[in-house]
Amino acid sequence: MKIIFLTVVVLLGSLHASVPADVEEFTLSNGIPVITRTIDNNEIEGISFFIIGGSSALTEETQGLERFSLECAMMGSEDFPGPQWRELMDRTQAEWTSSFNYDYSRYHLKCISEDMPVLLSAFGDCLLNPELGAQAFEQVRESTIQDLQEKYNDPDSWIWFVANDAFMPGHTYRRLPDGTDETVSSFTAEDVSNMLDERIRSGNLLITHAGPTEPEKLRDILELSFGEIPAGEQEFQQVEAFTVNNDTIVVQHREVPTAYAVVKFNAPPQGHEDLQPFNAALTVVNDLLWQVLRTDNALTYSTFSGATSYRENWGYMYISTPQPVLACSLMAGVLAEAIEKPMDENVVRGTIEKSRTLENLRAASKDNQCWMMGNFEICTGDWRNAYTVFDNFSELSAEDLRAVLSRWVGYGGWGIIADTTVVPIDQLHPWPLR
Amino acid sequence: MKALILLFIPLIFTASAADFESRQLDNGLTVIVSPDDISPIITICIAVKTGATCETPHTNGLAHFYEHMFFKGNEALQDQTTYNQRMGELGIIRNGTTATEKVQYFITLGSENFREGLEFMYDAITSPLFDMEEMEREREVIMNEHDRGLTSPFHNLTLAKEEVIFADAPWRQSAIGVPEVIQAAAPSAMHAFQEQYYTPDNSALIITGDVEYEDAFRMAEEQFAGWEYGGRSNYDSLPRLISIERDTVVFVDSPSGAGYVSVIYEGPSISTDPGDSYPADVWGSYLALMSREFYTDLVTNGPFINVYGSYYTQRYSPSITFGGMVPPDRAEEALDLLLEEIQQLQSPDYYDEEGIELAKEELRRHRILVEETSRDVAVESMPFWWVVAGSLDYYATYQDSLEVVEPDDINEFLETWIVDKPHAAFVLMPLDGKEVR
Numbered sequence: 104m105k106i107i108f109l110t111v112v113v114l115l116g117s118l119h120a121s122v123p124a125d126v127e128e129f130t131l132s133n134g135i136p137v138i139t140r141t142i143d144n145n146e147i148e149g150i151s152f153f154i155i156g157g158s159s160a161l162t163e164e165t166q167g168l169e170r171f172s173l174e175c176a177m178m179g180s181e182d183f184p185g186p187q188w189r190e191l192m193d194r195t196q197a198e199w200t201s202s203f204n205y206d207y208s209r210y211h212l213k214c215i216s217e218d219m220p221v222l223l224s225a226f227g228d229c230l231l232n233p234e235l236g237a238q239a240f241e242q243v244r245e246s247t248i249q250d251l252q253e254k255y256n257d258p259d260s261w262i263w264f265v266a267n268d269a270f271m272p273g274h275t276y277r278r279l280p281d282g283t284d285e286t287v288s289s290f291t292a293e294d295v296s297n298m299l300d301e302r303i304r305s306g307n308l309l310i311t312h313a314g315p316t317e318p319e320k321l322r323d324i325l326e327l328s329f330g331e332i333p334a335g336e337q338e339f340q341q342v343e344a345f346t347v348n349n350d351t352i353v354v355q356h357r358e359v360p361t362a363y364a365v366v367k368f369n370a371p372p373q374g375h376e377d378l379q380p381f382n383a384a385l386t387v388v389n390d391l392l393w394q395v396l397r398t399d400n401a402l403t404y405s406t407f408s409g410a411t412s413y414r415e416n417w418g419y420m421y422i423s424t425p426q427p428v429l430a431c432s433l434m435a436g437v438l439a440e441a442i443e444k445p446m447d448e449n450v451v452r453g454t455i456e457k458s459r460t461l462e463n464l465r466a467a468s469k470d471n472q473c474w475m476m477g478n479f480e481i482c483t484g485d486w487r488n489a490y491t492v493f494d495n496f497s498e499l500s501a502e503d504l505r506a507v508l509s510r511w512v513g514y515g516g517w518g519i520i521a522d523t524t525v526v527p528i529d530q531l532h533p534w535p536l537r
Numbered sequence: 538m539k540a541l542i543l544l545f546i547p548l549i550f551t552a553s554a555a556d557f558e559s560r561q562l563d564n565g566l567t568v569i570v571s572p573d574d575i576s577p578i579i580t581i582c583i584a585v586k587t588g589a590t591c592e593t594p595h596t597n598g599l600a601h602f603y604e605h606m607f608f609k610g611n612e613a614l615q616d617q618t619t620y621n622q623r624m625g626e627l628g629i630i631r632n633g634t635t636a637t638e639k640v641q642y643f644i645t646l647g648s649e650n651f652r653e654g655l656e657f658m659y660d661a662i663t664s665p666l667f668d669m670e671e672m673e674r675e676r677e678v679i680m681n682e683h684d685r686g687l688t689s690p691f692h693n694l695t696l697a698k699e700e701v702i703f704a705d706a707p708w709r710q711s712a713i714g715v716p717e718v719i720q721a722a723a724p725s726a727m728h729a730f731q732e733q734y735y736t737p738d739n740s741a742l743i744i745t746g747d748v749e750y751e752d753a754f755r756m757a758e759e760q761f762a763g764w765e766y767g768g769r770s771n772y773d774s775l776p777r778l779i780s781i782e783r784d785t786v787v788f789v790d791s792p793s794g795a796g797y798v799s800v801i802y803e804g805p806s807i808s809t810d811p812g813d814s815y816p817a818d819v820w821g822s823y824l825a826l827m828s829r830e831f832y833t834d835l836v837t838n839g840p841f842i843n844v845y846g847s848y849y850t851q852r853y854s855p856s857i858t859f860g861g862m863v864p865p866d867r868a869e870e871a872l873d874l875l876l877e878e879i880q881q882l883q884s885p886d887y888y889d890e891e892g893i894e895l896a897k898e899e900l901r902r903h904r905i906l907v908e909e910t911s912r913d914v915a916v917e918s919m920p921f922w923w924v925v926a927g928s929l930d931y932y933a934t935y936q937d938s939l940e941v942v943e944p945d946d947i948n949e950f951l952e953t954w955i956v957d958k959p960h961a962a963f964v965l966m967p968l969d970g971k972e973v974r
Contacts, residue, residue, distance in 0.1 A: 144575040147909050185837070189827035193895055196902035213909075215902055238837070246842045249796075249862060256690050256793035360684040390621075398617055401677035404685060423685055453625015460578060460628040460646055467576040467910040 122490045126476070127318045132330050133305040138476045138486050139312040139321055142469065146216045148314035149469025150223070153477045155307050157206040158278040159339040164289075165298075167247070167282010170203040171290050172298040173210070174243045176233035183225040184234055197222050200470070203280035205342075205413050207481055211470055216315055220324045227328035230303050235292055247287050254281070258520045259423065261355075262363040269351040269533075270367035270417060270516025275342050306336020309480060313472035342415045345369055350533035352517040362427035362521035366435070368536055369513050370416035373482035377507050382410050383496045384504035385418050387446050387454045391437050396422060402430040408438075414482055418512065427521055428530045435515070435534035442508045442537050445501035455497055462492075512536050555914045558750055559929055562758060564766045565738025569919055569929060570753040571745040573911035579651050579746035580912045581658050582643035584920035586772040587734035589637045589712045590853050598679075598714015599730045601635040602722050605675045607642050608633070612664035613656075617671070627653050635712045638851055639924040643916050648747035655760040658742075662735060663764050667724035679719050686713060690793035694965045697789045702781050702801055702961050703854060709778050710854060736767025741923045745911035773927070778853040779803050785961045786872070790968040796868045797965040798841075799860030800875055802958055805950075807926050808852045815935075816950040817848035817857070819942045822896035822903075824859075824882070829892055831878060839874050840867040846882075850925060857954060860963075868966040876962070883956045885948045893947065897939050904936070 126140045160169060177199070179185035191197075195218040200211045214222055254260045264279075271277055310329070312321055347369060371377040389408045396406045406422040420438065424430035465471040475489035515536045523531075557571040588600050608631055614620040624631065627650045633642040642661070646654045686692060699707040708715065742761060744753045781803050791797075805813035824831045824846035835841040844861035859879060863871040881887055908914050922932035 142575070144573065145905070145909070147906060186828060186833075189832070193826040193828050193899065196899050196906060198906060213906060215905060242837070245864060249842050249864065252794060253690065256795060258688050259685065360687050361681055394617075394621065397678055398674070401674035402681075404678050404682035423681060425681060425684065449622055450625065453622060456625055456628030456647075457630055460630050463576045463578045463647065464630070464645055464910075464912060467573075467578070467912070469909070 121494055122487045126486070129318065129322055131305070131322075131326055133332055133334055135305045135308045135310060135325075135329055135332065136480075137310045137312065137322070137325060138480060139318050140472055140476065141315065141317060142313055142472070143315040146315060147469060148212070148214055148216050148219045148312070148316060149473045150212045150219070150310065150312045150314070151473035151477050152210045152212075152226070153309040153311070153481060154208040154302055155206070155309065155481055156302065156337060156339060157204055157208070157280055158275050159342060160302065160337065161278045161280070163278065164286060165294070166279045166286045168286070168290055168294060168298050169208055169302060170201075170281055171243065171247060171287055172295040172302075173201070173208060174247065175235055175240055175295050176229045176299060178239035178243065179234040179236070180225065180228035181232040181234065182228045185236065185239060188225060188229070191221065191225055195222060205276045205280065208280070209474070209477065211473060213470060219316065220327070223324055223328040227332070230299070231331060233299065235295060237292075240292060240295070244287060244290070247282070248284055251281060251284055251287065258357060258359055258363050262365050262421075262518055262520050264518075265353055265355050265520060266365040266367050266419070266516055266518030269353040269518055270347060271345055274345060276413070276415070301337065303332055304335035304337070305332050306334065308332065309477055311473040311477040311480070311486075313469040313476075344372065344415055345417065347514040347516055350514045350517070350535055352519065352531060352533040354523065354528060354531050355518070355520045356523040357520050358522050359520060360522075361423050361425050362519060362526060363423050364427050364431050364434075364517065364519045365419055365421050366431070366515040366517045366534075366536070367417040367419045368515045369511055370410045370418045371511055372416055373412065373414045374484065377510060378410070378416065379492050379496060380499055380503055380507040381418065381511055382492075383455070383458075383499050384441065384508045385410050386458060387451050387504060388420070388438060388441050390450060390454050391441065391446065392420065392422075392434060395433055395437050396424075396430060400433065402426055402433070406434070412478060412482065427519055427526055431517070431519075431534050435536050438508070438512065438536050441505065442512055443505075445505045448501045451499075451501045451504065455499075458496060555908050555918065557919070557929070558754075560754055562737065562762055564762060564764055565736075566761055566764060567741040567923065567928075568754060568757045568761075569741055569743045569923070570748070570750050571743075571911065571914050571919070572748055572750060572753075573745060573914075574747045575911070577648045577747050578645055578911075579648045579654065579744065579748055580643060580645045580915040581654050582641055582743040582915045582920055583658055583662055584741045584743060584924050585640045585735060586739045586770060586924050587640050588635060589714070590709045590775060590778065591734065591772060592708055592714075594708055594715075596718060596726065596730065597708035597711060598718040599722060599726060600640055601712050601714055602675070602679060602719065603727060603730060603735075604633040604635045604640065604642070605679055606665055606667055606672065606727065607661055609671050609675070610666045610668055611660045612666065613660035615666065623657065627657065629654065629657065637710050637712055637854060639921060641916070641920045645746075645912055651748060652756055652760075655756055659760050659764070662740070665727075665731065667727040669724055672722065672724065672727075676719055676722065679713075680716065683713050683716065683719065690791065690795040691797065691965070693789045693791065694797060694963060697787050697963055698801070701785060701787055701963075702856070703778050705780060706778060732767065733769045734772070736770065737761065737764045738766055738768060739770040739772060741920070743915050743919050743923070745915040773808075775853055777806060779856055781959045781961050783959045785959075787961065787963050788968060789963055789965045791865060791965045792967070794865055794967055795965060796863040796865030797860065798863050798868055798871045798875060798963070799858055800872075800879060800960050800962045802857040802955055802960050804848050804855035804857040804954060806852055806855050807850050807931070811926070811931065813950055813953065814848070814850055815938045816942050816946040817954075818850075818900060819893060819896050819939060820947050820950060821847035822899045823888060823892055823947075825899065826892055826895060830887065831882065834878055835861070835874060840864065840871045841875075852925060865966045868964050872962060872964050879955070879960075883951055885944065888944060888947060890944060893942075893944055897942065900939055901936055
């Protein structure tokens with residue numbers, strides 16, 4: 104697989120002990136790479152199928168087409184027509200989860216070991232020989248549009264997209280993998296066929312697995328299911344860095360009893376050595392936001408911060424509050440202070456300990472294992488980086504965290520959803536982050 | 538009180554449920570242990586038999602307020618800075634949930650800190666300070682949580698259901714509570730609530746993860762034996778809440794434009810009619826089969842985007858609910874079709890034996906899949922069954938009880954709970970002042 108859009112910088116020169124020894128890699132006959140971790144604590148299998156490209160594979164007009172095409176394909180195939188496909192799902196109780204993000208689409212299967220061969224066989228047939236019946240096609244369209252409207256109607260969900268308007272106008276990531284009402288309404292059966300033909304190529308794919316099935320047996324199952332996927336790959340331009348030249352705010356008026364605010368700001372790209380310290384710093388900021396905004400000032404039920412894990416990244420802070428002017432000002436102040444002087448070393452150590460627990464918690468979930476290995480393979484070029492993150496994290500000092508924030512945090516793109524008859528719009532302005 | 542572990546109805550179960558052992562301390566505390574060494578972490582959960590269903594109009598919201606105060610200062614860790622610092626030292630990730638019939642608080646931490654984690658939870662459950670200043674701040678936080686709920690596209694629907702099918706005491710279905718109680722809650726009210734419900738005889742301590750049975754029981758006894766027996770909870774003797782006396786259709790305005798249709802019947806209580814709950818679950822699982830009529834009529838060939846018919850296991854508000862998302866402009870048509878389908882599914886001919894076996898298998902696999910991690914077991918599975926069913930006997934024997942469900946049992950369930958029984962239907966759609974039936 105050739106992923107030319109990556110600037111691959113393996114985070115560590117040598118592997119740490121935290122990289123599990125029970126991971127193997129192999130390649131199917133058509134070139135699809137597979138990473139598998141054998142975990143035999145129970146009979147549950149997790150397997151993730153990544154289609155690489157995300158927003159880069161879309162245009163303004165085709166936003167949402169990859170998601171729509173895959174969802175249509177998952178309604179039934181030549182060998183597993185709709186009724187049989189549904190019967191299979193009934194029988195196995197398999198859980199399919201899908202996500203469509205800026206860098207890739209991912210289908211994840213959670214099932215019992217004995218069901219994995221037939222489920223993957225059916226999935227492979229759906230990808231290669233989908234039925235694409237007219238009724239199922241319209242059913243998916245209706246459901247997708249309903250889902251999009253639900254997302255729009257919920258301010259807690261939509262606030263992230265309002266912030267995008269401020270932070271990344273014109274950027275590749277503004278092309279929404281889920282699509283819009285307009286684009287989804289316009290897709291035809293031909294669009295779907297073309298999209299599947301173009302995207303379901305071995306060079307665009309990656310499979311990760313975590314579960315009790317041994318690698319040799321897994322290889323046989325995958326070869327039978329996906330070995331006929333044709334060769335070929337798409338080449339995408341490297342995703343451009345974010346270029347925010349000034350503090351910006353976008354305000355959306357809604358009659359809501361509490362306001363929602365998100366600010367996004369520049370972060371190191373995937374693969375950059377600063378990304379993990381940056382993540383660590385924002386994890387500590389997260390604890391400080393809770394302390395200042397919730398515990399000390401009772402301005403919110405929910406506030407948090409973090410950084411994304413895409414090829415190009417942003418940091419973010421979120422809050423829901425009845426007093427957005429004061430709350431956003433304090434939120435910006437917390438970050439500004441963290442840039443100005445080192446955070447309390449006790450708080451930093453505490454955050455690190457909690458992160459260690461969280462990492463161990465994630466290790467127990469096969470879904471998480473599959474996501475970690477796949478995401479880091481796609482975005483950094485080496486799945487091992489998923490496991491070395493914490494090694495870096497625990498060695499960081501408060502000064503390291505201050506310094507990395509200082510290097511990367513610049514202008515902020517603010518999004519706010521508020522009732523502007525209650526919160527005067529002239530009081531809403533972008534609060535500087537430093 | 539003598540701090541001996543009584544082997545009082547010791548339970549040891551494996552196979553169809555997560556492996557676990559259960560014992561009871563002298564003070565009445567049930568201790569449940571389920572080891573899993575896949576990762577070096579332990580989850581400790583305290584489940585309490587309380588929730589909105591125990592509240593009155595004057596206390597509606599206190600159980601939830603308690604959740605907000607649980608991880609605040611206590612006699613051992615008095616101020617919030619010390620408290621947060623201790624959580625950092627131990628690497629504790631914590632949370633709590635308050636439901637209508639159940640409350641639970643839980644932490645996950647590294648297994649090397651197990652003893653300290655037990656001590657942390659003991660201090661939190663036995664000696665909360667309910668500092669007035671902290672409460673003043675926290676009530677604003679809760680009001681923000683309350684206001685966030687108002688922005689949900691389904692808020693009006695939830696309110697309508699509370700008022701229609703729980704009309705005698707709608708507050709017993711509202712975990713978040715009412716603003717008046719949230720605003721007025723005082724430490725004395727919290728202490729009174731604590732004394733009545735937060736006692737060992739009304740609680741379970743659930744320990745899962747990287748720990749051995751004997752170590753867990755021994756340390757639980759050492760840490761929790763001093764928790765004083767209460768004997769004041771009325772949880773087991775509350776009146777049934779759900780009541781549907783006649784067929785009703787309620788049209789609910791949907792300012793956001795979302796469309797949703799549901800039809801609700803009263804269901805069997807797990808405490809008074811536990812035998813009916815098994816055919817109820819198999820029946821609900823049958824309706825979830827995408828290869829059978831219910832799904833194909835209403836989703837594949839009908840207006841529903843998704844649909845379900847299921848029984849919700851509860852003590853006081855058990856319900857049988859049919860429903861799903863619909864395009865708002867087809868909501869009325871969807872209601873008609875759903876009611877027609879409900880008529881059809883009352884006939885024994887609606888069900889085939891193969892489908893019933895499939896439904897049982899579906900339930901078996903579902904449990905395996907939802908209990909993937911030790912945290913799932915400690916947080917999602919065991920507290921619910923222990924509180925709602927009254928013990929883990931039901932949980933442990935559940936799969937065996939499903940196995941013996943026959944088609945006749947399902948017919949009997951339908952006769953008892955659905956055929957000729959009144960229902961309440963709810964249609965969420967933009968009304969825009971339009972005339973509705």
